[in-house]
Amino acid sequence: MIDWGAFLVVAAVSIGSAAALVALFAAGLRLLAVDSGNVGIRLTAYVCFVLAALGTLYGVYLIIPALHPA
Amino acid sequence: MDLTLVVVLVIVLAIFFDFTNGFHDTANAMATPIATGALRPRVAVGVAAVLNLVGAFLSTTVASTISGGIIREGPGGVDITPTMIFAGLIGAVIWNLVTWLRGLPSSSSHALFGGLIGAAIVGAGFDSVDFGVVLSKVVFPALLAPVVASVAAFVATRLAYRITRRPVEKNHRSGFRVGQIFTSSLVALAHGTNDAQKTMGVITLALIAGGFLRTGSAPPFWVILVCACAIAAGTYTGGWRIIQTLGGGLTDIKATQGFSAEAATAVTVLASSHLGFALSTTQVASGSIIGAGLGRRGGAIQWGTAGKIVIAWFITLPASAAVGALCELVARLGLGGLVIDAAAGLAVIIGIFIASRRRPAAQSNALEVDVAMNSVMTRKEQRDAHKKRSEELFAARRRLSDESSLFDYGQREEAS
Numbered sequence: 001m002i003d004w005g006a007f008l009v010v011a012a013v014s015i016g017s018a019a020a021l022v023a024l025f026a027a028g029l030r031l032l033a034v035d036s037g038n039v040g041i042r043l044t045a046y047v048c049f050v051l052a053a054l055g056t057l058y059g060v061y062l063i064i065p066a067l068h069p070a
Numbered sequence: 071m072d073l074t075l076v077v078v079l080v081i082v083l084a085i086f087f088d089f090t091n092g093f094h095d096t097a098n099a100m101a102t103p104i105a106t107g108a109l110r111p112r113v114a115v116g117v118a119a120v121l122n123l124v125g126a127f128l129s130t131t132v133a134s135t136i137s138g139g140i141i142r143e144g145p146g147g148v149d150i151t152p153t154m155i156f157a158g159l160i161g162a163v164i165w166n167l168v169t170w171l172r173g174l175p176s177s178s179s180h181a182l183f184g185g186l187i188g189a190a191i192v193g194a195g196f197d198s199v200d201f202g203v204v205l206s207k208v209v210f211p212a213l214l215a216p217v218v219a220s221v222a223a224f225v226a227t228r229l230a231y232r233i234t235r236r237p238v239e240k241n242h243r244s245g246f247r248v249g250q251i252f253t254s255s256l257v258a259l260a261h262g263t264n265d266a267q268k269t270m271g272v273i274t275l276a277l278i279a280g281g282f283l284r285t286g287s288a289p290p291f292w293v294i295l296v297c298a299c300a301i302a303a304g305t306y307t308g309g310w311r312i313i314q315t316l317g318g319g320l321t322d323i324k325a326t327q328g329f330s331a332e333a334a335t336a337v338t339v340l341a342s343s344h345l346g347f348a349l350s351t352t353q354v355a356s357g358s359i360i361g362a363g364l365g366r367r368g369g370a371i372q373w374g375t376a377g378k379i380v381i382a383w384f385i386t387l388p389a390s391a392a393v394g395a396l397c398e399l400v401a402r403l404g405l406g407g408l409v410i411d412a413a414a415g416l417a418v419i420i421g422i423f424i425a426s427r428r429r430p431a432a433q434s435n436a437l438e439v440d441v442a443m444n445s446v447m448t449r450k451e452q453r454d455a456h457k458k459r460s461e462e463l464f465a466a467r468r469r470l471s472d473e474s475s476l477f478d479y480g481q482r483e484e485a486s
Contacts, residue, residue, distance in 0.1 A: 013341040014342075015222040015225055018330070026233035026234050056256060059336055065263075
């Protein structure tokens with residue numbers, strides 16, 4: 001009656017990707033908080049933000065039905 | 071002619087349902103950014119309204135059944151008449167307004183299902199409802215949605231605190247406010263694509279049942295336009311009572327938690343709608359906020375409020391079903407019954423709005439001061455005073471949603 005398989009997939013994907021998205025953004029903030037003037041660290045921080053932004057854009061892609069078949 | 075009247079009534083009521091759906095669900099996306107001062111309240115509801123409007127146009131393929139299998143519709147089953155839809159909608163609208171008055175977030179689609187179930191039971195007998203589907207589509211998801219969402223938000227919040235931890239130097243957790251704007255916008259957009267579509271479906275199916283459209287046709291452009299505008303207007307009106315409950319009534323939300331909660335909501339809603347296990351956005355959002363509250367050390371949850379919210383979820387279906395059943399019973403009297411239904415429904419709606427205007431006794435003192443000030447101040451002074459007050463509130467929200475590390479603490483000591 002209840003599709004437990006589908007539920008477990010939804011639960012695992014939700015928990016996993018929420019953790020990944022938040023961890024990326026948090027890592028970006030943490031790296032920016034180091035005021036060392038080190039270009040490498042700043043760059044890594046921006047990479048984190050860009051990855052988090054890509055995750056969000058993937059969300060937009062999923063929301064808009066016109067962008068993907070059915 | 072009789073049928074035309076019913077269809078017109080259904081359309082008007084469906085549009086109003088769309089409006090209540092909008093202002094009921096603003097809080098899901100915008101309660102946390104308002105609470106942490108990431109966005110000014112007016113800006114927040116404005117952004118949500120625009121995204122709902124855009125979302126409504128993005129996704130216009132409506133379902134072929136109103137109830138999604140809960141009622142045995144179509145060939146071999148019962149016909150859902152426009153009258154039943156009308157009775158069901160009254161039940162849904164009234165329940166939405168009652169929960170709004172109490173500041174409780176509850177699922178608008180469950181209210182609609184409830185209303186339709188009640189109407190169908192009276193109109194076509196108990197057999198017309200598939201209670202197995204009610205269990206698997208409404209009852210179990212209502213239990214599971216907050217669990218998934220709160221675990222996701224809890225894990226995310228814990229991680230966010232762990233990663234940004236800097237006990238001595240300045241932490242940059244206020245930066246989460248920027249992230250909050252994006253995750254909340256994602257939730258608002260997802261809401262627009264999901265919920266406006268439901269009303270479009272109801273109106274289109276009523277038009278088909280009335281013989282104004284051919285079976286299986288897409289919603290006409292005016293239906294899409296009107297539904298999009300109604301949900302956007304509802305969102306912009308902002309269900310401030312529900313925003314208050316979710317933004318501050320459940321737990322005291324910091325920027326880190328707001329970001330994690332909204333990220334968890336967005337991800338869970340998207341995962342559930344794309345991996346085939348539908349969960350209610352409202353229940354997911356409430357669950358996320360509780361999870362985020364548990365994830366911060368020292369964060370306390372108001373379990374009393376949380377309990378009330380959960381009780382409201384479980385009454386939603388039977389309560390709107392009862393109203394739907396009553397309306398269908400009256401509507402079966404014929405044209406007169408319909409008119410009685412419409413009049414009674416309108417009276418209840420107006421009554422609830424009047425009740426919402428009445429202030430509780432504790433606030434009456436503040437109100438008196440306001441009135442007294444209004445009589446001595448010019449309009450410009452009033453405006454300025456109001457602006458100043460909201461600026462102060464906004465600044466206070468931002469300050470409270472930051473977490474000071476020991477570094478900040480030291481700075482502040484020196485300054486004073």
